[in-house]
Amino acid sequence: MRTLYPEIEPFDTGLLDVGEGQQIYWEISGNPAGKPALFLHGGPGGGTSPFNRQFFDPDAYRIVLLDQRGCGRSVPHVAEIDSPDGLATNTTDRLIADIEAVRTHLGIERWLVFGGSWGSTLALAYAQQHPTRVTELVLRGVFLLRRKEIDWYYNGGAGNVFPELWEHFVAPVPIGERDGDFVESYHRLLYDADLEVRIAAAVAWSTWEGATSSLLPRPERIAETADPRFALAFARIENHYFRHGGFLAEGQLLRNIAAMAHIPGVIVQGRYDIVCPATSAWELHKAWPGSQLDIVDDAGHASNEPGIVDRLITATDTFRSETS
Incomplete structure (x- = not known):
């Protein structure tokens, strides 16, 4: 089975001012002359991690990571905002505009787009708005942000699988x-x-996902998601998007598939993904002619489970020689 590429460091980083008081953190690693690839993190609100670079062959790809508004190393950070009004300019259309601003700033014409969980949602929305800018899509743990998906995970369905964690x-x-x-x-x-109430709620929200994402328990992931600063940004941004249906019309991503039907892509889905059940990946695959669906029978939602890693890297290796 394929494993992650070796750890690498970025050779260029920056903060791009996109207006509305927002600065977007971006970084580039890998081959400066390689095929451009964009990694979109999950959440929303999760931020990027160094291991995200390791899904790409560093000799073949010019790897771009960015932290979406309000999280990670982008500023301002939502953990420091005490009113929901501070998220008024954090919407899907604005995130898509931020991606385009970073692409233009870096002088990239087209790129492979890679996204998991919420990153798959944003990747699909971006590809449907800007299909000429996307060479391929690599998606994991598909989330179409329909009401039934939100209700499944946050209103009791998934609690039938993890009753002690639901409590x-x-x-x-x-x-x-x-x-x-x-x-x-x-x-x-x-x-x-009350700050203590805010932190307790944020940690409960964040660790619910941290504890249910993997097929087998991973205490280190629960510890990461319990960090108060991370948890507050993660919970607030996710909650903001889910209260507003992701700023998408119900079922929009499936209805608009024709806009990106010609784009080739690979969907990698854990069979036992409780966060984003496989039915969404299946429905997307059936609607999208250019897609290949790989269901991993011994995996959940997390991107670093062995079978998921194997299929994701197989996909990026497959696309690395395609012209951009």
């Missing part, structure tokens, strides 16, 4: 609100006047 997730929500929409309840908690 931790619902614990910050007052008992009288537990028959309602947990996304709405968490919105209030994440901006509570």
